[in-house]
Amino acid sequence: MIIYLTGFMTSGKSTVGPILANVLGLDFYDLDEEIVKREGMSIVDIFEQKGESYFRKVETRLLKEISNNDDVIISLGGGTITIDENLKFMKENGFIVYLKVDNETLYRRLKNKTDRPLFKDLVMNENGKEEFIKRINNLLDKRSRYYEQADLTIECDSRPVGLTVDRIAQSIQRKINEKNKH
Numbered sequence: 001m002i003i004y005l006t007g008f009m010t011s012g013k014s015t016v017g018p019i020l021a022n023v024l025g026l027d028f029y030d031l032d033e034e035i036v037k038r039e040g041m042s043i044v045d046i047f048e049q050k051g052e053s054y055f056r057k058v059e060t061r062l063l064k065e066i067s068n069n070d071d072v073i074i075s076l077g078g079g080t081i082t083i084d085e086n087l088k089f090m091k092e093n094g095f096i097v098y099l100k101v102d103n104e105t106l107y108r109r110l111k112n113k114t115d116r117p118l119f120k121d122l123v124m125n126e127n128g129k130e131e132f133i134k135r136i137n138n139l140l141d142k143r144s145r146y147y148e149q150a151d152l153t154i155e156c157d158s159r160p161v162g163l164t165v166d167r168i169a170q171s172i173q174r175k176i177n178e179k180n181k182h
């Protein structure tokens with residue numbers, strides 16, 4: 001079984017993923033970390049020096065490569081699922097969980113981080129909350145329809161990490177039990 005974690009930047013995919021994997025006794029991969037290892041560059045450097053479309057190509061290739069593993073949790077990047085080819089592949093090969101977080105929480109988490117290329121300019125230019133919320137909303141307008149294709153949606157907001165992990169773990173455990181019954 002492959003479990004994919006999706007959701008907006010800073011929704012908690014990379015934080016929740018390894019804890020969830022530990023709880024369920026599964027292996028863990030973070031797609032962005034695999035990209036960084038393979039390219040020998042940070043995500044920001046890849047975007048700045050090679051461009052977003054290059055990043056997306058590597059992302060799709062490595063998504064498929066790490067999906068050769070079984071019994072694994074994979075934390076995606078926030079844009080991975082918005083490529084139709086990736087969405088179709090994940091639907092066919094795994095169980096997708098959407099970590100849904102409200103805009104205010106996303107703003108609080110994003111406002112000081114310089115490692116998200118799609119928000120770095122706003123942080124560097126010390127833009128105000130309004131600009132951040134506008135960009136979050138613009139991206140969510142385009143992306144929500146992809147996130148909503150997930151098999152399971154967990155409303156996270158300011159819920160403690162442990163509770164998010166518990167809720168996903170219970171849901172997945174039910175799935176595994178059902179599968180074993182058949």
Ligand SMILES: Nc1ncnc2c1ncn2[C@@H]1O[C@H](COP(=O)(O)OP(=O)(O)O)[C@@H](O)[C@H]1O
Pocket residue numbers: 007008009010011012013014015016075109157158159160161164
């Ligand atoms: N309850 C929470 N659940 C998940 N992340 C949280 C929570 N509260 C604060 N955070 C912080 O929010 C950020 C989430 O970022 P990250 O896990 O990298 O998300 P993603 O991989 O989805 O971009 C981290 O800085 C994390 O410490």
Ligand SMILES: O=C(O)C1=C[C@@H](OP(=O)(O)O)[C@@H](O)[C@H](O)C1
Pocket residue numbers: 007008009010013014032043076077078079080115116117118
């Ligand atoms: O939403 C996006 O397009 C991106 C999200 C990032 O991952 P996180 O969602 O883990 O921040 C990373 O893949 C890259 O900066 C692009």
Ligand SMILES: [Mg+2]
Pocket residue numbers: 013014032075076077
């Ligand atoms: Mg991440």
